[in-house]
Amino acid sequence: MEAVLNALSTALGVPSTSLKGYAGKILYVDLTKLKYWVEDLPTYLAKSYVGGSGLAAYLLWNLIDEGLNPLSPENPLIVATGPATGALAPSSGRFAVVSKSPLTGVWGESHAGGGLGPQIKYAGYDVIVIVGRASRPVSLIIDDSSIEFYDSSSLWGMNVRDTTNEIRSRFGRDYHVMCVGPAGENLVKYASIMVDYYRAFGRAGLGALMGFKKLKVVAVRGSGGVEVYDPDKYVEVMEDILWRNTEGPWALPTQLSLGKYGTSNLVTAMNAIGRLPTKNHWTGYWELADKISGEELLKYRVSRGSCFSCMIMCKHVTRVADGKYEGALSGGPEYETIAALGSNLLISNMDAILYMNYLCNLYGLDTISTGKVISFLFECYENGVISKEELNGLNPVWGDEEAAIELIKLIVQRKGIGDILAEGVLKASEVLGRGSKTYALQVKGMEVSAQDPRGHKSVGCTWAISVRGADHLRSLTTVDELGYREVAAERFGIDKVDDICDRLSEKYKGLVVKDQEDLFALVDSVIMCKYGTMWPPMYYFDFIAKLLPPLTGIKEFGDVRNLRIISERIVNLKRCFNLREGVGKESEKLPQRFTSEPMPTGPSKGQTCNLEPMLKEYYEGRGWDYKSGLPYVETLSRLELKFVANTLKKKYNLPTTH
Amino acid sequence: MGLQSKHLRIDHKLCTDCGICELVCSFMKFKLFNPKISLIKINYNYELGVLERAVICNQCGTCLKVCPTGALHIANGFINLNHSICSSCLACVEVCPNDAFVVVDGKPYKCDLCGGSPQCVKYCTRGALNVS
Known part of the structure; x- marks a missing residue:
């Protein structure tokens, strides 16, 4: 080594x-x-x-x-x-x-x-x-x-x-x-x-x-510092950052939502458009969502906090003041956690959600996967896949917070059913069998995050193509979800605005997801937060082109075209890492819940997600061959990834554009 | 309270521990992002979400009394340090009741409120910092 x-x-x-x-x-x-x-x-x-x-x-x-x-x-x-x-x-x-x-x-x-x-x-x-x-x-x-x-x-x-x-x-x-x-x-x-x-x-x-x-x-x-190539020029960038966060068009909306509530503000917003995960994503709307809203969470807040060097400041410390879960003090819960352990399990007791968040943070568990693993078991139980006897008397029914809490402990200790669930929903469904795969909501073995491709079509493409599996942080876009027409026009052209800003249309979403994946590849390398780049769409390639040259002295970073090439290079390298492992296009599918079961209730009622047209568009934009699921040799050459092509050629017959 | 009535203050309830005041301070003074040499310091208990202490010069004037060269002096209503006549004896550092001095390359530095336009206040978007 x-x-x-x-x-x-x-x-x-x-x-x-x-x-x-x-x-x-x-x-x-x-x-x-x-x-x-x-x-x-x-x-x-x-x-x-x-x-x-x-x-x-x-x-x-x-x-x-x-x-x-x-x-x-x-x-x-x-x-x-x-x-x-x-x-x-x-x-x-x-x-x-x-x-x-x-x-x-x-x-x-x-x-x-x-x-x-x-x-x-x-x-x-x-x-x-x-x-x-x-x-x-x-x-x-x-x-x-x-x-x-x-x-x-x-x-x-x-x-x-x-x-x-x-x-x-x-x-x-x-x-x-x-x-x-x-x-x-x-x-x-x-x-x-x-x-x-x-x-x-x-x-x-x-x-x-x-x-x-x-x-x-x-x-x-550390006691050293970070040096800056051109301090005077960098002050101008700092002034711009300050302006965007205090006076710019996104400043007030950001502070009224993320600033005031943190990400928990999304519970109400997502329920309103019918994509709040409810009952293992059975539907995207919950009548009791107000009980687990950002407004409700404010009652538990000890203080508003921040990550280092952030002007958005969406973090908070919360505490359960009395009752059964008294004393549960932790950071968050974030929207993803509230959805995974709340609406997703039909648990409306905010005390219990805070307690489960507290446990996950103490034990070191991903709250998203934990919530989806538990909802998987709840649905298995509801449908007779697994019996009470097999669960040592546990009665995992929807809304039962005590069962959920017990399951968290069993998972951490790998005891009983917890040992199976500790492997994630994909492996657990393979062990349990009996048709349980239908309830295992995952892509590439990763449990799905708190969106729903039926109520926000581009999410389907995002989940499918995400290199780490079903997840929002590789390419989730809000331009379509929230209908930001000006942003859509600037980034994709005025002729596409109507289609892009329709969250229930698949049209152009492969293009939008590709663009966002490129942006996030850069954001995750610079490194900045998704808040400011996902929502609000406050910083884009042009900002990063202003930020990096005076900071680093690398002039090439000042050219947006070059930044886009770097972004594509990073995205392609990650995708090729998966290809080298033998995991490619066949892994880019959605659980049938989102493609075949129409949304049963709420504002997105009747919707399903049609993944294929988005994927085709995505592959075209990426310079990858949709049929074989492989990158064109020319694409890898253009991105100076010949060393990657040489490795993949041992395993695949890489296509060419001519 | 010290000789001067106006000085930098912090509202403990508004501080979120973003650390931007420290970053801005070290950058404006030393052209380096390094919280360790910032002239304002935030000691925040992020387990409990409480600002425990902020190290801030309250312009009390204790340092003025021990400065042998007159490098520390009052200008524009605030205590400034003239490095050209400072002997780097560090008596001011030792006597400061607020630990508000920082020593860089053997020389003492203190908050001079950026000549009356404190950049930490400007960049504190929560408004936790003010001069009053």
Whole structure:
């Protein structure tokens, strides 16, 4: 492994010590040997992949071969920041963890906020690549250039809050902490990695990989800073960011929704358009949605918070003040959590939703997958797939909060049915059989997020093509959902506005999703938040072209055409990572609930999602052959991905355009 | 309260721990984004969602009394530090009751309210910071 890494770094040109914005270093950690080394970030990689998930995609492609079991010592946990991290770019406290996903066996990527990402930059690293597996529990304590492997046998089994407190009281309160809870230790396939108590690398089960590596904690503090190439010019960018967040057209709508309520505001908004997941996505409308609304959540709010370097500030700490769940104090719950554990289970008791959110954050579980796994079991039970006897007396009926809470505990401990459910809905449905696959709502093995392709057609395309499986954060668009005509006209041309702004039409949605996936590939590499880029659509390619040159000194980043090529390069590399694993177009389908069962109630009643026309349009826009599901050789050449084409040619007969 | 009536203040209830004041401060003073050398510091308990302490110069004037060279002086109603005559003795750093000095490359630095137009206040979109 070390030899491969060394070869990789020497082959790729000069180090990026002259680059600003970047720390210019990659920290490699080998947990098997308990050793580490630091290498320069090659300028070529910064220019070609920007940073964050783009850079991580390049590293992951090169570090592992196809067919590797995700729970192998060789599977690296890549913790990545971007050039914007720690440099007052908009909503730039976020950072990425990338690996081959233990949940899906394909591309695994997750992002979290809080304050740890910037500390990695201040400590002097753009990326931390963690390989190997420790023989006993260990924590990685990073204080600038000092790297300590801290024996953490005493922390093993501890929940996220206690672990975080323990580390901070031992090493210092200025450390920011990411860790796994018991779910990660027990290799629950949708275990999260928690950051600063409440922020989650939720999706793709990367907590299971961290648990497998016997890595309990990564704690970082840094005392260096991020340098800027052209400070005077950068002040102009800062002024622009301030204007957009205080006086620009999106400032007030953002503060009245995300600012005031956080993402919980979406409960009411999504119910109003008929795409609030209800009863394992049976429908998109719930009469009791007001009981779990953003307005309702305000009653529990202790304080409004923020990720580092964000002017939107959508975070909050909440607490249940009395009753059965008294004292449940946690961050969130976010919209996705409220939907997954609330309407999706027909649970309208906000106290219980907060308590389940609290448990998931303590144990280190992805709330989205957890909610969808539980609703899967509820529906199986309703339809006689599984009996009370097989569940040791558990009675999982819709709306039963106690059953849901019990299931969360069983999953974390992998006891009884919990051991099956800990594998995710796809594997669980394969184990249970008896027709349960109908209720397993997933794409590529990842449980679906809180949208519904019947009430928002482009979601179907987003879920299908998403490299990490059914998920919103790779390409969810709001331009169509909320009918932003001006934005649609600017981005796609005035002739398409009517069709694009009809959320119930499939027309042009393949195009819109492709564009958004490109944008998000860049956003996840810079790194900025989806708030500001997904909703509101406040920042687009043109803004990033203004942001990056004065920050980094890389003039090429100032050309939107070049940024778009970089975006496509990153998207293609991730898709080709999945292809190398043998996962391609055949995986890009939706659960039949969304394609064959018309929405039964609510504002989107009668709708189904017709995926094929969107997929065809998407493939055309991507420069991929729809028939074979493969990229054209010319597409990979145009994107300087010949090394990818050469690898794929061993496995596939890559098509050409002529 | 100190010699000067006006100084930087923070509303604990409005602060969200975004850290932008620290970023702006270090950038405007040192052309570097580094919260560790910011002249305002936010100690926020993000487990409980409470601002525990903000390190802010309240212009109390204690430092003026110990400065041997007169580098610390009052200008435009605020205490400024003239580095050209500062001997870097750091007496001011030791005596400051608010820990509001930062030492960079051996030299002391303190908040001078950016000459009367404090950038941290300007960039605090929640309005948690003000001069009053």
